[in-house]
Amino acid sequence: MVEVTVLDLEGERTVIAGPVDGPEHAPGPRAPIQGEVGFPPLAPREVDVHHPVSAEPNETADLLRRMCHGMRDIEGEGEPWFSIQDLPYLLGAGKEGVHPTFHVLHGDTDPPSRNVLSEERDEALEPIVLGGPRWPLRGPPTRVYGDDLCPDPFGKTHGLGDVREARLGNPRVDGTRVEVEDGCMDINRAEARVLPEPSPKLPHRVPLQPEMGGLDPKLDTVQARLCNGVKPLTQWVLVKEHGGDRDVHHTRIFTPHPTCSYPYPPNRAVMDQVPERPTSVPEPAVLGVAEISGIISETLDDRRLQDIWIRGEITNYKHHYSGHRYFSLSEQVWGRNYSLRCVLWKSRGAVLDFEPRDGLSVIAFGFVQFYEGQGQVQFNVREMLPAGAGEKHLLVERWKRELAAEGFFDGERKRPLPPFPSTVGVVTARTGAVFQDILNILTRRFPVRVVLSPTAVQGDLAHLEIARAIRALDGCVDVIIVARGGGSFDDLFPFNHPDVVRAIGCSRTPVVSAVGHEVDHVLSDLAADRRAPTPSAAAELIVPDKAELGREIVGSLDRMKASLGKKVQASGLLIEDLRFRLQPRRLIRRINEHQELVAGIGEELYRVAEGTLGRLRADLEREKALLDGRSPLSILSRGYCITEKEGRLVRTARELGRGDRIRLRMKGGGARAQVEEVYHDKEV
Amino acid sequence: MTRKFEEMLGELKDVVKKMEDPDTDLDESIALYERGAALIQECEKKLAEAELKVTEVTDR
Numbered sequence: 001m002v003e004v005t006v007l008d009l010e011g012e013r014t015v016i017a018g019p020v021d022g023p024e025h026a027p028g029p030r031a032p033i034q035g036e037v038g039f040p041p042l043a044p045r046e047v048d049v050h051h052p053v054s055a056e057p058n059e060t061a062d063l064l065r066r067m068c069h070g071m072r073d074i075e076g077e078g079e080p081w082f083s084i085q086d087l088p089y090l091l092g093a094g095k096e097g098v099h100p101t102f103h104v105l106h107g108d109t110d111p112p113s114r115n116v117l118s119e120e121r122d123e124a125l126e127p128i129v130l131g132g133p134r135w136p137l138r139g140p141p142t143r144v145y146g147d148d149l150c151p152d153p154f155g156k157t158h159g160l161g162d163v164r165e166a167r168l169g170n171p172r173v174d175g176t177r178v179e180v181e182d183g184c185m186d187i188n189r190a191e192a193r194v195l196p197e198p199s200p201k202l203p204h205r206v207p208l209q210p211e212m213g214g215l216d217p218k219l220d221t222v223q224a225r226l227c228n229g230v231k232p233l234t235q236w237v238l239v240k241e242h243g244g245d246r247d248v249h250h251t252r253i254f255t256p257h258p259t260c261s262y263p264y265p266p267n268r269a270v271m272d273q274v275p276e277r278p279t280s281v282p283e284p285a286v287l288g289v290a291e292i293s294g295i296i297s298e299t300l301d302d303r304r305l306q307d308i309w310i311r312g313e314i315t316n317y318k319h320h321y322s323g324h325r326y327f328s329l330s331e332q333v334w335g336r337n338y339s340l341r342c343v344l345w346k347s348r349g350a351v352l353d354f355e356p357r358d359g360l361s362v363i364a365f366g367f368v369q370f371y372e373g374q375g376q377v378q379f380n381v382r383e384m385l386p387a388g389a390g391e392k393h394l395l396v397e398r399w400k401r402e403l404a405a406e407g408f409f410d411g412e413r414k415r416p417l418p419p420f421p422s423t424v425g426v427v428t429a430r431t432g433a434v435f436q437d438i439l440n441i442l443t444r445r446f447p448v449r450v451v452l453s454p455t456a457v458q459g460d461l462a463h464l465e466i467a468r469a470i471r472a473l474d475g476c477v478d479v480i481i482v483a484r485g486g487g488s489f490d491d492l493f494p495f496n497h498p499d500v501v502r503a504i505g506c507s508r509t510p511v512v513s514a515v516g517h518e519v520d521h522v523l524s525d526l527a528a529d530r531r532a533p534t535p536s537a538a539a540e541l542i543v544p545d546k547a548e549l550g551r552e553i554v555g556s557l558d559r560m561k562a563s564l565g566k567k568v569q570a571s572g573l574l575i576e577d578l579r580f581r582l583q584p585r586r587l588i589r590r591i592n593e594h595q596e597l598v599a600g601i602g603e604e605l606y607r608v609a610e611g612t613l614g615r616l617r618a619d620l621e622r623e624k625a626l627l628d629g630r631s632p633l634s635i636l637s638r639g640y641c642i643t644e645k646e647g648r649l650v651r652t653a654r655e656l657g658r659g660d661r662i663r664l665r666m667k668g669g670g671a672r673a674q675v676e677e678v679y680h681d682k683e684v
Numbered sequence: 685m686t687r688k689f690e691e692m693l694g695e696l697k698d699v700v701k702k703m704e705d706p707d708t709d710l711d712e713s714i715a716l717y718e719r720g721a722a723l724i725q726e727c728e729k730k731l732a733e734a735e736l737k738v739t740e741v742t743d744r
Contacts, residue, residue: 549727560700564703564714564717
């Protein structure tokens with residue numbers, strides 16, 4: 001079950017549970033898109049390399065048209081929804097004449113979210129006002145929205161299945177709102193960094209009104225609108241369902257709530273899905289002025305009157321001694337005079353960079369309020385610019401958006417500067433102090449080859465010349481400095497021009513932008529690989545200091561000497577140690593030790609040999625006696641005689657024959673004899 | 685400033701780093717020292733020789 005909660009201005013909650021299914025919105029055959037409702041069809045945005053989209057362009061255009069026509073029948077079913085993955089494409093889809101602005105409102109009643117936010121709040125800032133008469137919602141809403149600086153806030157998270165990681169931009173705190181421009185925000189945890197007050201020169205900021213927001217704690221709901229300027233075309237609610245095994249993200253489309261009045265009629269077919277607020281309020285007979293004032297104030301708390309730019313001519317200008325300024329903004333249309341009371345408080349007036357006077361045409365940013373004490377409707381001016389300059393500022397902001405969308409300001413495009421450039425290209429005026437300053441710094445720090453690409457640095461056609469001068473140097477030098485001295489916003493204006501920004505962005509050679517003074521910011525600074533606050537600073541940035549290098553080189557010598565000395569000393573100690581260990585006394589002692597050892601072994605050997613020898617001698621004697629007893633010669637002494645024939649012993653009579661010569665041995669000697677006769681014993 | 689200067693400075697840094705390594709032996713250290721001293725001389729010469737040359741893009 002999905003529950004979508006929409007809060008209206010009075011904080012009344014309208015709960016739409018489950019698939020929205022009204023009688024007006026029964027499923028039916030798809031109606032032709034073209035000409036269905038009175039909105040002009042939107043052309044699809046061209047797909048460019050910096051923001052590739054994977055959706056079919058036709059499909060995107062179709063989806064967008066359907067959205068703009070009230071989102072009826074997207075899926076041919078009663079419940080119009082589409083996947084959150086479509087969102088980036090949808091957001092980037094409108095181009096021609098429509099600059100899609102994406103706003104995300106986030107309400108979260110989960111206490112930890114608010115804690116995170118308040119902890120990170122900068123104490124120096126205006127405290128975040130929670131509740132209060134302008135915020136009659138249940139619980140303090142945490143509002144985060146991107147502005148049209150970032151036309152494709154989800155561009156960095158293509159293929160996201162989870163909108164919580166959407167990149168929306170730098171968060172800023174503005175009263176009760178948190179505004180996000182460039183950066184990363186975790187919508188789910190509402191972790192928005194809080195930065196100082198927005199710059200007074202951000203006229204593109206589009207207000208959010210509290211009529212949508214304040215969400216059911218069970219849901220993480222993000223509301224978004226596709227806007228044309230401040231006019232929302234439609235809005236949708238992204239719902240994350242909890243529970244079950246997986247989180248389901250899908251998007252439900254709603255046209256504006258009936259309580260919001262828009263400059264054109266919303267699509268009734270879808271509007272009817274949102275139940276009408278009960279209008280039967282019992283009217284008391286008589287109201288007090290305070291009550292009426294409250295109603296008037298509340299009525300004026302309308303998006304069309306809040307945080308808006310107004311163009312007009314200053315009349316009845318009074319600079320009060322208190323420092324506050326009171327005047328009217330006037331306009332004549334068809335001979336009829338229109339005038340609006342204005343107040344510019346002292347604190348806001350202090351940052352004006354011109355002196356307002358009667359008759360001056362200006363554009364002013366602020367909000368319409370009801371001054372209850374005087375019963376007057378007045379425009380509370382927060383920023384004001386002379387009309388001409390103001391429009392130029394707006395033009396710069398538009399260029400900035402467009403060039404950012406083309407990717408020229410992306411951080412990943414920035415290249416490191418070469419550490420030791422041999423040739424430096426300078427794009428600036430031939431005459432004037434800037435080039436001389438750069439040369440002076442280079443001479444002092446590290447003289448290199450300098451190539452000047454002279455150009456006009458102000459004037460109506462200066463941007464063409466500057467761009468050409470940059471391109472002329474590209475590839476011929478190691479680094480390019482684009483420089484101009486300080487000047488007024490108008491003087492520096494060519495450096496905001498897309499021609500210059502593109503020339504810098506497309507340069508293959510790294511570029512340092514050094515335009516104006518520290519406080520001046522131009523678009524060329526954003527496109528360059530490095531921004532230097534001044535031309536002199538740029539020169540210091542690109543070359544190392546010669547003297548410092550010299551010191552470093554000398555330092556290297558010292559370090560080498562030191563480490564060599566250390567090594568020599570260590571080697572000396574080693575040799576000393578070895579010498580000590582090689583002393584002859586030690587050697588003699590070792591020899592003595594060995595001699596003693598050898599002598600000991602010799603003695604032992606002698607002793608062992610002696611014993612063994614005696615034993616052997618005794619054995620020999622015994623064996624000899626034994627042998628003597630068994631000697632054949634010993635039997636001769638007992639009367640026996642040994643007969644030998646031809647040197648061999650004759651053992652039997654058979655060996656003898658008649659006439660054989662034999663030799664006889666007997667005790668005391670022997671005899672030679674000849675056999676006369678041989679006779680044999682019978683029993684042989 | 686030339687590419688060569690950058691390379692020489694890089695090499696010099698390597699030499700010093702290697703010499704400061706306690707594992708490098710004395711013979712090698714002496715050889716490194718000789719190399720380093722030569723590099724320093726060359727670097728200083730380059731630094732002394734550096735001069736500003738200004739030209740202007742004329743061919744548009």
